Amino acid sequence: xxxxxxxxxxxxxxxxxxxxxxxxxxxxxxxxxxxxxxxxxxxxxxxxxxxxxxxxxxxxxxxxxxxxxxxxxxxxxxxxxxxxxxxxxxxxxxxxxxxxxxxxxxxxxxxxxxxxxxxxxxxxxxxxxxxxxxxxxxxxxxxxxxxxxxxxxxxxxxxxxxxxxxxxxxxxxxxxxxxxxxxxxxxxxxxxxxxxxxxxxxxxxxxxxxxxxxxxxxxxxxxxxxxxxxxxxxxxxxxxxxxxxxxxxxxxxxxxxxxxxxxxxxxxxxxxxxxxxxxxxxxxxxxxxxxxxxxxxxxxxxxxxxxxxxxxxxxxxxxxxxxxxxxxxxxxxxxxxxxxxxxxxxxxxxxxxxxxxxxxxxxxxxxxxxxxxxxxxxxxxxxxxxxxxxxxxxxxxxxxxxxxxxxxxxxxxxxxxxxxxxxxxxxxxxxxxxxxxxxxxxxxxxxxxxxxxxxxxxxxxxxxxxxxxxxxxxxxxxxxxxxxxxxxxxxxxxxxxxxxxxxxxxxxxxxxxxxxxxxxxxxxxxxxxxxxxxxxxxxxxxxxxxxxxxxxxxxxxxxxxxxxxxxxxxxxxxxxxxxxxxxxxxxxxxxxxxxxxxxxxxxxxxxxxxxxxxxxxxxxxxxxxxxxxxxxxxxxxxxxxxxxxxxxxxxxxxxxxxxxxxxxxxxxxxxxxxxxxxxxxxxxxxxxxxxxxxxxxxxxxxxxxxxxxxxxxxxxxxxxxxxxxxxxxxxxxxxxxxxxxxxxxxxxxxxxxxxxxxxxxxxxxxxxxxxxxxxxxxxxxxxxxxxxxxxxxxxxxxxxxxxxxxxxxxxxxxxxxxxxxxxxxxxxxxxxxxxxxxxxxxxxxxxxxxxxxxxxxxxxxxxxxxxxxxxxxxxxxxxxxxxxxxxxxxxxxxxxxxxxxxxxxxxxxxxxxxxxxxxxxxxxxxxxxxxxxxxxxxxxxxxxxxxxxxxxxxxxxxxxxxxxxxxxxxxxxxxxxxxx
Numbered sequence: 002x003x004x005x006x007x008x009x010x011x012x013x014x015x016x017x018x019x020x021x022x023x024x025x026x027x028x029x030x031x032x033x034x035x036x037x038x039x040x041x042x043x044x045x046x047x048x049x050x051x052x053x054x055x056x057x058x059x060x061x062x063x064x065x066x067x068x069x070x071x072x073x074x075x076x077x078x079x080x081x082x083x084x085x086x087x088x089x090x091x092x093x094x095x096x097x098x099x100x101x102x103x104x105x106x107x108x109x110x111x112x113x114x115x116x117x118x119x120x121x122x123x124x125x126x127x128x129x130x131x132x133x134x135x136x137x138x139x140x141x142x143x144x145x146x147x148x149x150x151x152x153x154x155x156x157x158x159x160x161x162x163x164x165x166x167x168x169x170x171x172x173x174x175x176x177x178x179x180x181x182x183x184x185x186x187x188x189x190x191x192x193x194x195x196x197x198x199x200x201x202x203x204x205x206x207x208x209x210x211x212x213x214x215x216x217x218x219x220x221x222x223x224x225x226x227x228x229x230x231x232x233x234x235x236x237x238x239x240x241x242x243x244x245x246x247x248x249x250x251x252x253x254x255x256x257x258x259x260x261x262x263x264x265x266x267x268x269x270x271x272x273x274x275x276x277x278x279x280x281x282x283x284x285x286x287x288x289x290x291x292x293x294x295x296x297x298x299x300x301x302x303x304x305x306x307x308x309x310x311x312x313x314x315x316x317x318x319x320x321x322x323x324x325x326x327x328x329x330x331x332x333x334x335x336x337x338x339x340x341x342x343x344x345x346x347x348x349x350x351x352x353x354x355x356x357x358x359x360x361x362x363x364x365x366x367x368x369x370x371x372x373x374x375x376x377x378x379x380x381x382x383x384x385x386x387x388x389x390x391x392x393x394x395x396x397x398x399x400x401x402x403x404x405x406x407x408x409x410x411x412x413x414x415x416x417x418x419x420x421x422x423x424x425x426x427x428x429x430x431x432x433x434x435x436x437x438x439x440x441x442x443x444x445x446x447x448x449x450x451x452x453x454x455x456x457x458x459x460x461x462x463x464x465x466x467x468x469x470x471x472x473x474x475x476x477x478x479x480x481x482x483x484x485x486x487x488x489x490x491x492x493x494x495x496x497x498x499x500x501x502x503x504x505x506x507x508x509x510x511x512x513x514x515x516x517x518x519x520x521x522x523x524x525x526x527x528x529x530x531x532x533x534x535x536x537x538x539x540x541x542x543x544x545x546x547x548x549x550x551x552x553x554x555x556x557x558x559x560x561x562x563x564x565x566x567x568x569x570x571x572x573x574x575x576x577x578x579x580x581x582x583x584x585x586x587x588x589x590x591x592x593x594x595x596x597x598x599x600x601x602x603x604x605x606x607x608x609x610x611x612x613x614x615x616x617x618x619x620x621x622x623x624x625x626x627x628x629x630x631x632x633x634x635x636x637x638x639x640x641x642x643x644x645x646x647x648x649x650x651x652x653x654x655x656x657x658x659x660x661x662x663x664x665x666x667x668x669x670x671x672x673x674x675x676x677x678x679x680x681x682x683x684x685x686x687x688x689x690x691x692x693x694x695x696x697x698x699x700x701x702x703x704x705x706x707x708x709x710x711x712x713x714x715x716x717x718x719x720x721x722x723x724x725x726x727x728x729x730x731x732x733x734x735x736x737x738x739x740x741x742x743x744x745x746x747x748x749x750x751x752x753x754x755x756x757x758x759x760x761x762x763x764x765x766x767x768x769x770x771x772x773x774x775x776x777x778x779x780x781x782x783x784x785x786x787x788x789x790x791x792x793x794x795x796x797x798x799x800x801x802x803x804x805x806x807x808x809x810x811x812x813x814x815x816x817x818x819x820x821x822x823x824x825x826x827x828x829x830x831x832x833x834x835x836x837x838x839x840x841x842x843x844x845x846x847x848x849x850x851x852x853x854x855x856x857x858x859x860x861x862x863x864x865x866x867x868x869x870x871x872x873x874x875x876x877x878x879x880x881x882x883x884x885x886x887x888x889x890x891x892x893x894x895x896x897x898x899x900x901x902x903x904x905x906x907x908x909x910x911x912x913x914x915x916x917x918x919x920x921x922x923x924x925x926x927x928x929x930x931x932x933x934x935x936x937x938x939x940x941x942x943x944x945x946x947x948x949x950x951x952x953x954x955x956x957x958x959x960x961x962x963x964x965x966x967x968x969x970x971x972x973x974x975x976x977x978x979x980x981x
Contacts, residue, residue: 163233170221176329210322213367232274259800270295324364337373374499432491435471441521444561466538467582541586642693680709684724703728823861910937
């Protein structure tokens with residue numbers, strides 16, 4: 002959209018509209034996302050594009066609001082036509098004779114006639130597709146399981162379903178043949194326990210040695226050469242604990258289990274086909290490497306580490322790496338230094354020089370490769386390099402007394418080409434030096450050009466980081482082809498000198514960890530701090546403030562880089578953020594962590610951010626409020642209702658004092674706020690109060706929020722739909738089912754239209770409608786279909802172990818109980834208890850919910866002992882001031898009555914009634930209070946105490962006549978369906 006159109010459409014009354022319109026500029030990420038999502042499905046529709054033929058007046062000038070090229074792109078299989086009208090009059094006609102009206106009605110008539118055949122064809126294609134998918138699933142189930150253990154045939158071959166390795170081995174890799182043979186023997190040799198019996202456990206080989214000795218390249222080549230021997234090959238970067246956990250979360254996501262560390266680890270534990278796991282760069286002596294071993298199975302695990310003590314984790318042996326075999330080392334040096342044609346004409350002089358240089362370098366693989374690359378670039382001849390290298394190394398030794406001689410040897414090989422780059426006066430060399438300083442603070446692997454391109458998407462006047470960038474970054478902000486060419490030239494300089502590597506398969510750059518550390522350590526403290534802040538700002542700028550769906554994969558790839566920068570910020574300034582620029586950057590970092598489900602990491606950053614902004618800007622500043630709102634969302638996703646309410650109340654209190662304009666202040670004073678941001682905050686608080694069980698207050702606040710947003714935004718706005726849904730959920734749990742139904746139906750209809758059937762918000766609404774039918778005991782078949790379909794969709798969209806997927810399992814169990822299939826519901830819940838423990842924890846509200854529904858399933862299937870044990874566990878974790886505490890006690894009493902545990906049942910009833918009398922937790926005529934009283938009256942009659950039963954009825958006059966005569970009348974609502 003041209004800028005003139007933005008001025009025409011701009012509405013000054015809301016900042017939200019201004020941001021939306023600015024995202025429609027040609028080339029914006031939002032437009033790219035729309036195109037990416039629409040183009041694959043465009044052939045399913047009949048498209049007829051129209052454009053305006055008359056200009057509109059914009060700021061006193063005549064122009065087209067949307068030009069023809071934008072309104073009617075040259076897409077295949079589409080129709081297009083101009084309308085004799087300005088933009089505002091498009092598709093508005095005075096009579097049926099209007100030429101535009103005739104064109105449109107003719108097209109609609111044609112489309113209507115062809116629709117039946119098109120729909121029939123689509124149904125046939127869909128059925129064929131589903132039949133094909135079902136056949137594939139059946140074939141997969143019928144496949145024999147491949148045994149993989151200590152006795153596996155080392156020559157067996159398998160289809161490698163998963164090869165999750167981010168890069169390939171170097172084309173210059175050579176040698177290490179003896180170690181390769183040794184590794185194969187260790188991995189295929191049976192593991193013998195002290196009693197001489199073979200144990201089925203992981204075969205773990207630890208490869209340890211100097212940095213740069215070729216451990217990672219060796220494992221890469223082993224994985225490539227032996228790929229047919231494994232069903233899956235997986236690579237985990239263990240340079241930090243956070244990176245290792247993130248690596249496993251990506252495995253869980255690929256497997257469809259959920260993007261969490263435990264989901265990925267557990268999935269690998271359950272895979273009994275042959276797999277190889279490489280735990281790379283596990284150098285930290287404080288890190289417990291065994292935390293990253295799958296619990297079960299008999300996989301092959303390779304660990305690379307500079308720490309020799311890592312060998313304690315080996316079950317199949319260790320291999321120590323140091324310098325290469327001299328002959329292999331000379332071969333690596335010369336093959337790196339000369340082309341294949343040149344390598345056929347090595348003379349004795351070259352071999353003698355190569356042997357001398359190799360000995361000086363300690364035959365360290367990385368140093369040999371780097372030296373060869375420098376010679377290949379014609380920076381120095383082999384003879385000159387040897388002389389220059391010795392001089393550099395001797396000058397470096399006094400500065401690096403804390404570094405061993407092998408590392409010093411390697412450093413000198415990198416200093417030689419880098420000093421050559423620094424001394425050159427060309428622009429590309431200067432840019433290369435600046436990029437090297439930035440690379441030093443990113444993670445050493447997976448550095449994508451997209452970081453620079455996405456950063457350029459945010460214009461200079463929108464910069465939120467306050468950082469002074471080097472010229473190469475400022476140039477990239479221009480978003481021109483020339484700027485991108487300049488960036489690639491600088492990257493090419495570093496690649497040509499082997500200071501970074503480029504992987505054409507992933508289109509990303511990487512550095513060896515030792516080179517990465519050297520590039521950072523060679524800077525003085527001030528240079529390090531400046532480069533760190535530039536890198537932090539660069540990453541922050543690459544994160545779109547709108548978090549478009551099309552950018553999720555890219556943002557997820559940033560996590561290791563964010564972690565690298567945060568660790569270095571922590572080391573340089575433990576109390577960060579200490580500037581507004583860093584604060585703005587870590588706010589965006591927190592958004593990415595939250596989007597990736599790393600809620601605890603997001604919470605830590607958000608708490609730091611709020612503390613800094615409260616101190617520097619105040620609690621009522623817009624930036625502080627936004628951060629507090631995000632923290633509330635994080636607490637919600639961590640299912641912490643108390644902290645969620647605390648954060649949302651702060652937002653509501655602050656919003657009361659912030660008006661969109663001075664006019665709004667006079668119209669709506671603080672005691673009568675009436676604007677969108679305030680009502681949105683109320684809607685969020687409604688949801689938090691619902692989760693905490695404070696549903697009466699939630700209803701009052703939710704009603705106000707919905708009414709206000711309906712008035713200001715209308716019934717179709719997504720913000721209004723959120724408020725209506727939050728209120729409907731509260732009304733459902735207050736048993737006001739008709740009102741909840743009247744809200745859920747329009748919300749579902751509009752969310753399906755706006756977002757699609759499987760959008761998370763639509764899935765939430767479909768699920769809640771199914772629960773409503775279940776609670777009303779109406780349309781149970783529809784309820785089962787709704788919740789089952791949501792469960793299937795969530796497994797695909799979110800993963801099998803995501804919290805919301807587990808939530809759907811719980812809701813489906815309720816429906817199954819209502820349909821008389823309690824045993825099936827119990828089995829389903831028993832299966833997810835270990836998953837809930839692993840992913841959420843035993844103290845999580847999700848575990849309480851699961852155990853509560855499992856207790857209900859046990860009751861409905863007559864498993865009284867298990868039900869009593871489960872309810873006892875639930876009561877230990879349920880606060881006595883929570884509304885559900887009384888209902889849980891009531892359910893416990895009912896089960897105790899079934900088991901004839903009269904004394905314990907009576908004690909529970911008396912305990913609840915005493916709290917009601919003294920602390921007024923419920924009114925005496927509350928339905929939950931009456932159920933408890935009726936249960937106690939039944940106990941009195943069952944134990945021959947009719948006078949006490951009569952006295953109880955006198956106190957609680959709302960008790961039903963004869964309610965204590967029959968057990969089925971005192972069943973807590975929702976605990977059981979039928980009592981014979």
